[in-house]
Amino acid sequence: MDKRFTLPIAKIVKETDSVKTFTFKHKIDAKPGQFIMLTDFEGGEKPFSISNCSADEFSVTIKRIGEFTTRLDDFCEGDLVSIRGAYGSSFFISKKKVLLVSGGYAVPTFYFLSKVLLANGADVTVVNGARSKEDLLFVKRFKKIGVKLFNATIDGSFGEKGTAVDVAGKLLKNENFDFLYSSGPDLMMKALQNICGEIDYEFCFERYMKCAIGICGNCTMDPLGLRLCVEGPVLPKEKVVQLTEFGKYHRKPSGSRVDF
Numbered sequence: 001m002d003k004r005f006t007l008p009i010a011k012i013v014k015e016t017d018s019v020k021t022f023t024f025k026h027k028i029d030a031k032p033g034q035f036i037m038l039t040d041f042e043g044g045e046k047p048f049s050i051s052n053c054s055a056d057e058f059s060v061t062i063k064r065i066g067e068f069t070t071r072l073d074d075f076c077e078g079d080l081v082s083i084r085g086a087y088g089s090s091f092f093i094s095k096k097k098v099l100l101v102s103g104g105y106a107v108p109t110f111y112f113l114s115k116v117l118l119a120n121g122a123d124v125t126v127v128n129g130a131r132s133k134e135d136l137l138f139v140k141r142f143k144k145i146g147v148k149l150f151n152a153t154i155d156g157s158f159g160e161k162g163t164a165v166d167v168a169g170k171l172l173k174n175e176n177f178d179f180l181y182s183s184g185p186d187l188m189m190k191a192l193q194n195i196c197g198e199i200d201y202e203f204c205f206e207r208y209m210k211c212a213i214g215i216c217g218n219c220t221m222d223p224l225g226l227r228l229c230v231e232g233p234v235l236p237k238e239k240v241v242q243l244t245e246f247g248k249y250h251r252k253p254s255g256s257r258v259d260f
């Protein structure tokens with residue numbers, strides 16, 4: 001197992017009522033799409049994608065959902081957590097015209113990806129989706145780094161009214177993109193796959209993870225048996241098209257199937 005680091009939280013930024021970004025002053029060898037495992041010593045260890053990374057610090061952006069993330073939400077700057085990683089596959093870095101489509105708490109990982117794509121000369125368009133204005137993440141940060149940004153809210157309170165996939169569909173009709181990236185709920189990515197035609201893509205998946213190092217088998221995807229913590233979470237089109245469980249079901253901690 002990789003080395004574990006116990007680190008103080010250097011900075012906490014409140015993004016929305018239920019989302020915070022935690023920054024650590026620590027050099028981590030991470031690429032966009034990869035994740036860390038984090039524990040608060042109380043119980044459990046959970047995967048979180050890296051939302052920003054530089055030479056001497058990295059960040060994760062966490063939505064308060066259940067027991068673990070509610071405890072983290074109460075943490076203050078200086079409090080200690082323990083991390084291991086970074087783990088998993090990372091996104092292909094294109095130098096061409098690319099479209100990034102994401103929704104909800106999966107959006108921040110595309111901030112890290114956008115920065116690396118821009119640094120490599122890519123022409124980057126981001127579709128940032130959420131339920132409403134209050135839930136949209138990283139709008140100012142995306143604008144600051146100079147991507148072409150399209151915000152989509154389901155209730156129409158900010159940007160275009162509709163889902164991220166609705167907005168991506170219009171862009172894909174009117175412009176030619178060389179590569180597509182998506183990260184978010186299965187059903188969102190499935191809808192995107194159905195409208196994206198022949199374009200090459202990579203999708204970033206989430207499945208229940210326990211070990212994150214390929215041993216427990218809880219995160220495997222049918223029928224290829226891909227361990228999402230090792231061969232994923234970013235998967236290329238040639239693998240995604242073979243996934244029979246994509247958009248249909250995932251697995252509980254026990255390993256039993258649950259339909260989406």
Ligand SMILES: Cc1cc2nc3c(=O)[nH]c(=O)nc-3n(C[C@H](O)[C@H](O)[C@H](O)COP(=O)(O)OP(=O)(O)OC[C@H]3O[C@@H](n4cnc5c(N)ncnc54)[C@H](O)[C@@H]3O)c2cc1C
Pocket residue numbers: 035045046047048049050060061062063064065066067068069070105205206207208209210233
């Ligand atoms: C590769 C990967 C990257 C992720 N990145 C982020 C991120 O950047 N920000 C963020 O807020 N969340 C991220 N998640 C999801 C995050 O791990 C869960 O939201 C968190 O574990 C919820 O824990 P909880 O105890 O608060 O909620 P619970 O009540 O335990 O669970 C709520 C939901 O969170 C998911 N979840 C719970 N435990 C796990 C686990 N061990 N592995 C995977 N999913 C789990 C399940 O869908 C579950 O239904 C990521 C998950 C994966 C697999």
Ligand code: FES
Pocket residue numbers: 208209210211212213214215216217218219220227228229230
């Ligand atoms: S989480 Fe154990 S094999 Fe992936």
